Amino acid sequence: MNLNARAMVFACALLCASSVFAQGSVPELPYDTNSNFLRWPDHIYMGEPAGVAHNSKGHIFIYTRTGSVNLSTGTSRTFVRGGARLFEFDQNGKFVREIGQDLYGFVFAENVRVDPQDNVWVVDSGSSMVIKFDPEGRVAMTFGRKPEAATIPAIPPESQPEPPAGAPAPFGGRGPGAGALGDNFNRPGDVAWDKAGDIFVADGHGAAGNARIAKFDKDGRFLKTWGSRGSAEGQFNTPHSIALDAQGNVYVADRGNKRIQVFDNDGTFKKAYQGVGAPSAICITPGAHQYLYASNSNDSANLENGEIYKMELDGTVVGKFGTAGKGPKEFGTVHAIDCKSENEIYVGELLNWRVQRVTLHTAAGKGGR
Amino acid sequence: MKRFSQLLCLLMAIVWFAGPTFAQAQIPPRPAAYATAPDIPYTSVPNFIKLPPNLYLGEGIGVASDSKGHVFVYTRSGHTRLFEFDQTGEYLREIGEGLYAFEMAHAVRTDPQDNIWVVDEGSNMVVEFNPQGRVIMTLGRKPEAGPGLAYATPPPRTPPPPAQPYIFNRPTDITWDPAGDIFISDGYGNSRVVKYDKYGKFLKSVGSFGSAPLQFNTPHTIAADAQGNIYVGDRGNRRIQILDSDLNLKKIIDNVGAPWAICISTGPHQYLYSSNSNPDNNDSRFVPVSGEIYKMELDGTVIGKLGKPGKLLGEFSTTHEMDCHSENELLVSEITSWRVQKLVLHPVAGDSRATR
Secondary structure, three states, rough: OOOHHHHHHHHHHHHHHHHHHHHHHHHEEEEEEOOOOOEEOOOOOOOOOEEEEEOOOOOEEEEEEOOOEEEEOOOOOEEEEEEEEEEEEEOOEEEEEEEEOOOOOOOOEEEEOOOOOOOEEEEEOOOEEEEEEOOOOOOOEEEEOOOOOOOOOOOOOOHHHOOOOOOOOOOOOOOOOOOOOOOOOOOOOEEOOOOOOEEEEEOOOOOOOOOEEEEEEEOOEEEEEEEEEOOOOOOEEEEEEEEOOOOEEEEEHHHHHEEEEEEOOOEEEEEEEEEOOOOOOOEEOOOOOOOEEEEEEOOOOOOOOOOOEEEEOOOOOEEEEEOOOOOOOEEEOEEEEEEOOOEEEEEOOOOEEEEEEEEEEOOOOOOOO | OOHHHHHHHHHHHHHHHHHHHHHOOOOOOOOOOOOOOOOOOEEEOOOOEEEOOOOOOOEEEEEOOOOOEEEEEEOOOOOOEEEOOOOOOOOEEEEEEOOOOOOEEEEEEEEOOEEEEEEEEEOEEEEEEEOOOEEEOOOOOOOOOOOOOOOOOOOOOOOOOOOOOOEEOEEEEEEEEOOEEEOOOOOOOOEEEEEEEEOOOEEEEEEEEEOOOOOOEEEEEEEOOOOOOEEEEEHHHHEEEEEEEOEEEEEEEEEOOOOEEEEEEOOOOOOEEEEEEOOOOOOOHHHHHOOOOEEEEEOOEEEEEEEOOOOOOOOOOOOEEEHHHHHOEEEEEEOOOEEEEEEEEHHHHOOOOOOO
């Protein structure tokens, strides 16, 4: 059987089986968690760990929603600051430092990721910015611009008026969620890179936000954007998380459409995976044989779903683990997952103010599959 | 007949809309128990809470003590903050600096394991700290701050959305039954009592807005006795509703005014304290009809009363939370005086029941 035919059979099997029967037939993966490995200094409290990531030394970075968003009044406008912090721990969970204290772009934490050169990238949906820190913790590059002032009283994102054609919206974006050309984000969610260092930003949240992927080269020059709001192939409804495999394929957690869409490096649609719930967070493991993990996180108003799926890159579900809850080994509205290795994953939970280190136990000798 | 029912509907509608406005303007009478309840002699310890220089309490919203007698004060300060003092009132530490859930303090309580729980009506969260002061569980979730501060206060008189198992709407207080199950009075927005197991899993809830039995109008304070009965201070209805731990109604106490704060003492013979606080609107017309604290048997039999409204030591300016781990030592936090008082009650002839 040649490769194409195999793929066809695979696709057929997926279509027939996965979406209808996947829930019942997916094997449960045995696992343990440690939720006490981070040792916090006395007077620092985590809040909601929206993002968690590790660097090449195994240091752990947490970008968290903490404190309060503060407003101050100017002459006629209201300014917004505070509400997010970035912390670094070493590989043993010892607190190393805080990065970016009182940073202008730290408003509402969305994610943190570390690139292969150990630069630390923060995504903030309150300032609609993506900020790159070098390994020393200094700002090296910024994407997007924080809106100068906020509208008070607030306009909920769901009822924000559609911007007139061609006009930039107050928080970025243009037209039906497609986003302006360039790094004019509207509540971005995540960032990832390919081998060449090109940058991919998942942008963004909410009915009035963008719904697209923006691509930049390693020097921050805008290359292209694709996607708009909708449910067709290549359209998005809250593209919330993004990851790339070693071949440079782009995996987008299209949360509102309950699917993972796969694109080639130029944004050409390749395929979509369904049957793994509404993926809120995804990550791809390093190494020769890569796996895709996706969290079907519970809404914070209930304790339904919550399981995390392990998949082959082609979408074949290997197994799942976990369920929503507040206890040990349970997951409360997972917002970030970080694939340190095939069997070691960091999980950041909004509902439980907790980062868990998950260790998966693969059957002896089978190496995961 | 049809016309009559139409008229009735109209009349009911008028009463419905007029009711709250009418009630606000009305000064309630003295609680029925006031005239016959004997006065309990007491003193207020001068300068009990000793703050370091440069630290200030704001509105003294919440107060609790643990098994060692340490005192926890949850206050609306520059930010909402939580402080710990020892049993003599000496300052020990601050807990939860810059906490994500600290928006608008409402209540602090300690459980039998000395975990410290805060109820924050600004973030809609309940947070459990272990005795070391680290967060070990959260209930509810603070609404996300989106662009343009998306989830600001809704305009007044917006009806609250339907209550959800895991989302609070300005919760007010917390208590536990002997099994460790968690009961939360929720609150200003919702009008219910919610029960969770000790792992935070939703079990059930009871209540809606209204004045019928098992309805609530601002369930503002909650406490449990050693049998697991749950006492709910139904402030807007000026009554305490007593439920069993499955949230069935057992009894209603309605002769001690508006229960702003209640607490139940520990030990083999438990007592119920309830404060008919003078309101925080500074309306002087309430002074003659409110401000006192009642001491009761658990069945509602009134044993005595203490206190009156005022700004001096031993007087009360809108009592907001009370702690009574010990029968004759009350910790009282007040909204409008920005303070916490420690009261020592002096029961006559060494028998607290002699004052009955």
